[in-house]
Amino acid sequence: MKIVIVGNSTAAVNAVEAIRERDKISSITVVSDESYRAYSHPLLPNLVIGEVSRAEERFYYRKADFYESHKVKTVLGRKVVKLYPEEKVVELDNGDKLEYDKLLLACGGTPIKPPIEGLELEGVHTLTNIKAADKLRKDLKNIKQCVVVGAGLIGSKIAEKLAKKGVKVTLVELTKRVLFPVLDDTGADYIHKELKRLGVTLVLNDAVSALSGDKRVKQVILKSGKKIETDGVIVAVGVAPNAGLAKDAGLTVDRGVVVNDFMQTSNDNVFAAGDVAQAYDMVSGVKRPIPILPLAARQGRIAALNMLGMDVKYKGGFAMNSISIGKVSFISMGIVDSDELEVLSIKRGDEYRKFLIDPDNRLKGMILVNNVEKAGMFNWMIQNRFDVSWIKDTFLNSDFGWKYFNKAFRVLRLDRKIK
Amino acid sequence: MKIVKIKEDNCIFCHLCEVACVVEHSQSKDIIKAFKREERPIARCTVEFNYPISLSVMCRHCDDAPCIEACQNGSMHRDERGYVVVNEETCVGCWMCIMACPYGVIKRDTRREVWGLSTKCDACPERDIPACVDACPNEALIYEEL
Numbered sequence: 015m016k017i018v019i020v021g022n023s024t025a026a027v028n029a030v031e032a033i034r035e036r037d038k039i040s041s042i043t044v045v046s047d048e049s050y051r052a053y054s055h056p057l058l059p060n061l062v063i064g065e066v067s068r069a070e071e072r073f074y075y076r077k078a079d080f081y082e083s084h085k086v087k088t089v090l091g092r093k094v095v096k097l098y099p100e101e102k103v104v105e106l107d108n109g110d111k112l113e114y115d116k117l118l119l120a121c122g123g124t125p126i127k128p129p130i131e132g133l134e135l136e137g138v139h140t141l142t143n144i145k146a147a148d149k150l151r152k153d154l155k156n157i158k159q160c161v162v163v164g165a166g167l168i169g170s171k172i173a174e175k176l177a178k179k180g181v182k183v184t185l186v187e188l189t190k191r192v193l194f195p196v197l198d199d200t201g202a203d204y205i206h207k208e209l210k211r212l213g214v215t216l217v218l219n220d221a222v223s224a225l226s227g228d229k230r231v232k233q234v235i236l237k238s239g240k241k242i243e244t245d246g247v248i249v250a251v252g253v254a255p256n257a258g259l260a261k262d263a264g265l266t267v268d269r270g271v272v273v274n275d276f277m278q279t280s281n282d283n284v285f286a287a288g289d290v291a292q293a294y295d296m297v298s299g300v301k302r303p304i305p306i307l308p309l310a311a312r313q314g315r316i317a318a319l320n321m322l323g324m325d326v327k328y329k330g331g332f333a334m335n336s337i338s339i340g341k342v343s344f345i346s347m348g349i350v351d352s353d354e355l356e357v358l359s360i361k362r363g364d365e366y367r368k369f370l371i372d373p374d375n376r377l378k379g380m381i382l383v384n385n386v387e388k389a390g391m392f393n394w395m396i397q398n399r400f401d402v403s404w405i406k407d408t409f410l411n412s413d414f415g416w417k418y419f420n421k422a423f424r425v426l427r428l429d430r431k432i433k
Numbered sequence: 434m435k436i437v438k439i440k441e442d443n444c445i446f447c448h449l450c451e452v453a454c455v456v457e458h459s460q461s462k463d464i465i466k467a468f469k470r471e472e473r474p475i476a477r478c479t480v481e482f483n484y485p486i487s488l489s490v491m492c493r494h495c496d497d498a499p500c501i502e503a504c505q506n507g508s509m510h511r512d513e514r515g516y517v518v519v520n521e522e523t524c525v526g527c528w529m530c531i532m533a534c535p536y537g538v539i540k541r542d543t544r545r546e547v548w549g550l551s552t553k554c555d556a557c558p559e560r561d562i563p564a565c566v567d568a569c570p571n572e573a574l575i576y577e578e579l
Contacts, residue, residue, distance in 0.1 A: 391537040424488075427536075
C-alpha cells in the first residue's frame with residue numbers, strides 16, 4: 015500500500031509510528047513545506063530568545079534517524095498544491111505528482127491575519143513555525159519595545175520571554191483577560207499579576223486597529239484610540255486549520271477538515287488529524303478543531319490505524335492546556351467557566367482549584383493553579399464520564415489523591431484492571 | 434512485564450519506600466549523603482494516608498501511556514525494557530505529561546536553572562528488584578507480572 019502524509023509534525027509522526035508498529039511493508043511518504051525534521055512547536059518562544067537552539071536535541075520531536083529507522087521517504091521543502099481524490103493523486107508545487115492508496119492530511123494550521131492595516135510593515139511578526147521564529151530572532155536587535163497582539167498561548171508566552179530579555183512589552187488582548195478560553199477570571203488574575211511583575215504592560219478589552227510607520231512599524235493604534243510607540247509587533251491571534259487543500263478537492267470542510275469517528279474525511283481514502291482536523295469534542299458534544307499537541311498525537315495514531323483498515327474509534331477529545339508563565343503554572347481542561355454547571359472552587363494563596371460538574375455528576379472541566387500534579391486524574395474522569403457524586407467533596411483538598419477513592423475501585427485501577 | 438504492585442492492606446505508612454527511592458536515585462546511593470549532603474532527589478513513589486488506609490503509589494507503566502503521547506519533544510519514552518521513562522537531558526518541564534497521566538504519579542522538579550524536570554518511577558534500571566519493593570518491610574509493594 016502507498017501511504018502519503020501531508021505534514022511533518024505531531025500528527026504525522028505519530029501516524030508513522032502507528033503504521034510501522036504493524037506494517038513494515040507499505041511505503042510511507044511524508045511531504046512538508048518545512049525543510050527540517052519534526053520539532054517541538056511549543057518551544058518556539060524559547061527559540062526566539064535563545065533559551066534553546068536548533069542544534070539541541072531537546073528542540074526536536076523525534077531523533078534525527080526517525081525517518082530512516084521508520085523507512086519513511088521524505089519530500090521536504092515542497093508544498094502540496096492540489097489533491098485529486100478521484101485519481102488518488104496529490105500534486106506538489108514543483109509539478110511532481112504522488113499517487114496514494116491512503117492519504118493523511120496532517121498539515122496543521124496557519125496564523126490568523128486579523129483585519130489590521132499595516133501588517134506588511136517591517137518588524138511585524140507571527141510565531142507558529144521555525145521560519146517565523148528565526149525571522150523574529152534575527153530582528154530582536156531592532157526591538158527595544160514590542161506590542162504583542164493576542165494574549166493566547168503563544169502571545170502570553172512570547173510576552174513573558176521577551177520581557178525576561180529586557181524588552182518593553184505591551185500585550186493587547188480583545189477580551190477581559192489573558193488566555194481567555196482556558197482560564198476564568200480568578201485563574202487569569204494569577205497570570206496578570208505574574209506578567210505585570212515581569213514588566214509586561216497589559217491592555218485588556220482593546221484591539222489593534224492599525225499599524226503605522228514608513229518602512230518599519232513605529233506605532234500601534236488601538237480601537238480605543240490609544241497609541242503605542244513600538245519597534246516590533248507580534249501577531250498571535252490564533253491559528254486556523256490549513257483546510258484549503260481539502261476544500262478545493264471537494265471534501266467536507268467546515269472550520270477544519272471534518273472527520274468521522276475514524277478520522278476519515280468525506281472521502282474514504284483521505285484521513286485528517288491534528289490541527290487541520292475538525293473532530294469530536296466530547297465535552298461540548300460538537301465537532302470542532304482543537305489545536306493541541308496531545309490530541310494531534312492521538313488523532314494521528316488513530317487515523318493511521320484506520321488507514322491500515324483496523325476500525326479504531328476516536329472517543330473524542332477536549333481542550334486541555336498546561337502552561338507556565340513566570341512562577342505560575344496551571345493546567346486546565348474542558349469547560350472552565352459556566353453559569354449552568356455546578357462549580358466547586360477554592361482559592362488558597364498560591365493555589366486555585368476549580369471543578370465544573372454537570373447535573374449527571376460528570377466532570378466537564380477543571381482548573382488547577384500551581385498544585386497541578388494530580389491533573390491527569392481529572393482528565394481521566396472527564397474522558398471516562400466518571401460518576402463523581404461520591405468523590406467530588408474531596409476535589410478541593412490540596413492533597414487530593416488515591417486515598418479518597420473507594421477501595422475496590424482504587425485497587426482495580428491501580429492493578430490496571432480498569433483502564 | 435513486571436510492575437510494582439500495591440497491596441494497600443499491608444501498608445503501615447512507614448515511608449521506607451520513599452526513603453529507598455530517594456537513595457536509589459541519588460548520586461552516591463548512600464542514605465546519609467542522599468539526605469544530608471547532596472541535592473536530594475524527589476521520591477518517585479508517594480505514600481498517601483487517610484485513616485484507616487494508607488498506600489504507596491507510583492507509575493503503573495501503562496501500555497498506551499498517555500504521558501508519552503502528550504510529551505512535546507519525545508522526552509517521555511519507553512525504554513528497551515518496556516518501562517516508561519523520562520530523558521532528563523531533553524525534558525523541558527512543560528508538565529503536559531502531568532496533564533495526561535491518569536494516575537497522577539508524575540512530579541515536578543523545578544530546581545534546574547532553565548528547564549523543569551518531570552520526575553517519575555523508572556522501575557530502577559540498575560536493579561533486579563525496585564528499591565521501594567526491596568525496602569518495604571511488609572510486602573505492601575511487590576514486584577510481579579501484571
